[in-house]
Amino acid sequence: MxxxxxxxxxxxxxxxxxxxxxxxxxxxxxxxxxIMSFSDKAMVDGEVSITGYDYLTGITxxxxxFDPLYLGIMWxxxxxxxxxxxxxLLFAYPIxxxxxxxxxxxxxxxxxxxxxxxxxNLLIRTYALIAVFRTQGYVNxxxxxxxxxxxxxxxxxxxxxxxxxxxxxxxxxxxxxxTIERLDKSYLxxxxxxxxxxxxxxxxxxxxxxxxGIISGIILxxxxxxxxxxxxxxxxxxxxxxxxxxxxxxxxxxxxxxFGAALSFLLMYATFGALALRYxxxxxxxxxxx
Amino acid sequence: xxxxxxxxxxxxxxxxxxxxxxxxxxIFFVLYAPIITLVAFSFNTDKRGVVWRGFTLDNYTKAWNxxxxxxxxxxxxxxxxxxTVFATVLGALTALLMWRFRxxxxxxYEGFMALPIVIPEICxxxxxxxxxxxxxxxxxxxxxxxxxxxxxxxxxxxxxxxxFVAVVVRSRLVGFNRQLEEASKDLxxxxxxxxxxxxxxxxxPGLIAGAxxxxxxxxxxxxxxxxxxxxxxxxxxxxxxxxxxxxxxPEINAASTVLIVIxxxxxxxxxxxxxxxxxxxx
Numbered sequence: 001m002x003x004x005x006x007x008x009x010x011x012x013x014x015x016x017x018x019x020x021x022x023x024x025x026x027x028x029x030x031x032x033x034x035i036m037s038f039s040d041k042a043m044v045d046g047e048v049s050i051t052g053y054d055y056l057t058g059i060t061x062x063x064x065x066f067d068p069l070y071l072g073i074m075w076x077x078x079x080x081x082x083x084x085x086x087x088x089l090l091f092a093y094p095i096x097x098x099x100x101x102x103x104x105x106x107x108x109x110x111x112x113x114x115x116x117x118x119x120x121n122l123l124i125r126t127y128a129l130i131a132v133f134r135t136q137g138y139v140n141x142x143x144x145x146x147x148x149x150x151x152x153x154x155x156x157x158x159x160x161x162x163x164x165x166x167x168x169x170x171x172x173x174x175x176x177x178x179t180i181e182r183l184d185k186s187y188l189x190x191x192x193x194x195x196x197x198x199x200x201x202x203x204x205x206x207x208x209x210x211x212x213g214i215i216s217g218i219i220l221x222x223x224x225x226x227x228x229x230x231x232x233x234x235x236x237x238x239x240x241x242x243x244x245x246x247x248x249x250x251x252x253x254x255x256x257x258x259f260g261a262a263l264s265f266l267l268m269y270a271t272f273g274a275l276a277l278r279y280x281x282x283x284x285x286x287x288x289x290x
Numbered sequence: 291x292x293x294x295x296x297x298x299x300x301x302x303x304x305x306x307x308x309x310x311x312x313x314x315x316x317i318f319f320v321l322y323a324p325i326i327t328l329v330a331f332s333f334n335t336d337k338r339g340v341v342w343r344g345f346t347l348d349n350y351t352k353a354w355n356x357x358x359x360x361x362x363x364x365x366x367x368x369x370x371x372x373x374t375v376f377a378t379v380l381g382a383l384t385a386l387l388m389w390r391f392r393x394x395x396x397x398x399y400e401g402f403m404a405l406p407i408v409i410p411e412i413c414x415x416x417x418x419x420x421x422x423x424x425x426x427x428x429x430x431x432x433x434x435x436x437x438x439x440x441x442x443x444x445x446x447x448x449x450x451x452x453x454f455v456a457v458v459v460r461s462r463l464v465g466f467n468r469q470l471e472e473a474s475k476d477l478x479x480x481x482x483x484x485x486x487x488x489x490x491x492x493x494x495p496g497l498i499a500g501a502x503x504x505x506x507x508x509x510x511x512x513x514x515x516x517x518x519x520x521x522x523x524x525x526x527x528x529x530x531x532x533x534x535x536x537x538x539x540p541e542i543n544a545a546s547t548v549l550i551v552i553x554x555x556x557x558x559x560x561x562x563x564x565x566x567x568x569x570x571x572x
Contacts, residue, residue, distance in 0.1 A: 001389075001390065001392045002390065002391060002392065003391070003392050004391045007391075007481075010481060011387070014386050014387040014391075015383075015387045017379075017383055018380045018381075018383050018387075018403070018452065021380055021452070022402070022403065022405075022406070022449070025421075026406055026414070026417075028421060029420060029421035030413075030417050032417065032421050032424055033413070033417040033420055091317055094317075095313075095314065095317055098304065098310045098311075098313075098314055101304040112558075112561065113318060113321075113322075114321075115557075115561075116554065117321055117322070117325065119506055119510075119553050119554065120553055120554070121509070121510045121546070121549055122510060122512060122527075123512050123531060123534070124325075124530070124546040124549065124550060125324070125325065127328070127530065127534050127538075127546065128324035128325050128328040128546075129324055130534065131327065131331070131538050132323070132324045132327065134538065138327060141341075166320070169321070224410070224411075227410025227411060227412055227413070229412050229513055230512055230513065234531075247412055247416060251416050251419060251517065260416060261416070264410075264413045264416055264417070265413075267410055267412070267413060268409060268410065268413050271408065271410055275408060
C-alpha cells in the first residue's frame with residue numbers, strides 16, 4: 001500500500017466522488033434529521049402549523065419518547081427481536097453445522113438454497129407468508145381437513161416473530177457456516193477420544209470455538225429485526241407494533257416529524273450500541289480465535 | 291471394532307445423521323413452501339387463491355394488462371439499471387481507494403463508508419425524505435417528466451447500494467498481485483494505462499458481481515423507496531405493498547413470480563462470477 005502523499009492526484013480522483021456523494025445524500029440528510037429531532041412544530045396564530053417548524057427548541061421529543069406508551073413499544077421491539085434472534089440461532093446452527101459436514105459436492109448447492117430466499121424480494125416473501133397464514137390460508141385449510149380451526153394466525157406477536165425468523169435466517173447461517181468451516185475438526189476428535197460425549201464436545205468445544213460466528217450472527221439478525229418495519233406492519237398489524245411502525249406513522253399519518261426524528265435517532269443509538277458490543281466481543285475473543 | 295467404522299458411521303460424520311437430515315428437510319420445507327405455493331398459485335384459476343382449480347395463464351395476462359402494475363415494474367427496472375451504473379462506479383472507486391492507499395483516519399473512513407450498510411433502513415428513509423423535502427429536490431423532481439421524476443429514488447438507491455459494491459470489489463482486489471502493476475509501470479505504462487489494461491480486467495468479475503448485487507438490492511428495496519418516492523411515482527414493491535394491504539389476489543402472485551425469476555437469475559449469475567475460477571489463482 002502506498003502513502004496517499006506519493007500520488008495525491010490519484011488519491012483525490014478515487015476518494016472525492018464517493019465521499020462527496022455520501023456527504024450529500026447520507027451525512028447531510030442525517031444532519032437534517034438530527035436537527036429535526038430537537039425541533040418542534042411552529043405555532044401560527046395559536047394553531048399548530050402543518051409544515052412550519054421552530055428549529056432547535058430543546059429535547060421535548062426525547063422526553064416524550066420515554067412516555068410509558070412508547071417505552072412499552074420499544075421494550076416490545078427489543079424482546080420480539082431478541083426472541084426472533086434466539087430462534088434463528090436455534091435453527092441456523094444445525095443447518096450451518098450440517099452444511100459443513102456435508103459432502104463437498106453438496107456444499108455449494110446447500111449454501112445457495114439457504115441464501116436464495118434472501119435475494120427474493122422481502123415484500124414478496126412476506127406476502128407469501130400472509131397467503132399461508134391468513135384465515136382462509138393453506139395452514140387453516142389443512143387444519144380444517146383434520147377438523148381444527150380456523151385459527152387467526154396473523155396480526156399477533158407470533159406472526160411477527162415467525163416472519164422475522166423466516167426473513168433473517170440466512171444472516172445467521174452464513175457467519176456460523178464461515179466459523180464452523182474454519183474450526184479445526186481434530187479438536188472434536190480429541191474431545192471424543194478423551195471420553196467426552198457428543199453433547200459435552202458440542203457444548204465445551206464446538207460452541208466456545210465458534211463463538212465469534214455466533215456473536216456475528218446474533219448482531220446481524222438482531223439489528224435488522226429491531227429496525228424492521230414491513231414485517232410487523234403486514235403480519236402484525238395494529239396488535240404488534242414495533243418501533244419502526246411508530247416512526248413510519250410519525251412521518252406519514254401522524255405528521256409529527258420532530259418526534260419521528262427523535263425516535264429514529266434512539267433506534268440508531270440502539271443499533272450502534274449493538275455494534276459496539278460486537279466490537280468488544282471480537283476484541284476479547286482475539287486470543288482464542290482459531 | 292473396525293466393523294463399526296463403515297463409511298458414514300464415524301463419530302464426526304454428522305452429515306449422515308438421520309436427525310440432521312430430517313431437520314434439514316423440515317427447515318428447507320418451511321423456507322421454500324410459501325414461495326413455491328406463491329408461484330404455483332399464480333397459475334391457478336381460482337380467484338380467491340385457496341383451492342387449486344386448474345392451470346391457467348390468465349393471471350399473467352391480467353397482470354400484463356394492468357397498466358399501473360406494469361408502470362410500477364418499468365419504474366423499478368429503470369431505477370435499478372441507472373442506480374446500478376452509478377453505484378458500481380462509486381463502489382469501485384471506494385474499493386480502489388481503500389485497497390491502494392494508506393491515509394490518516396483510514397479506519398474511521400472505512401467505518402463511515404459502512405454506515406449505510408448498518409444503519410436501520412427506516413432511519414435512512416426518513417432522513418432522505420426530510421432532506422429531499424427541505425432542499426427542494428422533492429418538489430423539483432416530482433414536476434419533471436418521466437423518467438427524470440424518478441431522480442430522488444435513484445439518488446437514494448445509489449447511496450445504499452454503493453457501499454455494498456465497494457465491499458464486493460475490494461474482496462476481489464485483495465487477491466491482486468501488485469507486482470503486475472509495478473511491472474506495467476516499469477515497462478513505461480502511465481497510471482491510466484496501467485489502470486485500464488491491468489487493474490480493470492482483474493477487477494471485472496468483482497465489478498459484475500457488485501453490479502448484480504446493486505441491481506437486486508435496488509429492485510428489492512421497499513422501505514427507502516416508500517419514503518423517498520413522490521405521490522405519483524410508484525415502484526413495484528410499493529405497488530405490491532398497496533395491493534397486499536387490500537388482500538391476496540392471484541395477479542400479485544403472477545407479478546411476484548416474474549420478479550422472483552429476474553432476481554434468481556441475477557443472483558445465480560452473481561454467485562457464479564464471484565466464485566474465483568480455479569485457473570486464475572495467482
